[in-house]
Amino acid sequence: MRALLWVIGIIAAILILLGLFLEAVRWLIIIGVIAVIVVIILAFVRGRRTMQRPRR
Template identity: 55%
Template sequence: MRAMLWVVAVVGGALVLLGLILEAVRWLAIIGAVALIAAVVLAVVKGRQAMHHSAGRR
């Protein structure tokens, strides 16, 4: 009986940890996607500014 309680406790703990890890991975993926979009937008804005400045010097 005691061994079965240990098995249930270990499996329950593993499932809780797995759930937490998967939740963290999901949030990290969301944060990474937002950062990637922000980097692309900044690159486009900086590129347009550089094109505008180089065109004005001619």
């Protein structure tokens, strides 16, 4: 009986940690996508700014 409780406790802990890990991965993906979008927007704005500068 005690071994069964240990096994159930270990499985529960693994499932909790797996859920936290998957949640963290999801947030990291969301943050990464936002960062890529910001980089693309900044590159576009800087590219347009350099194109509008008068040539010497």
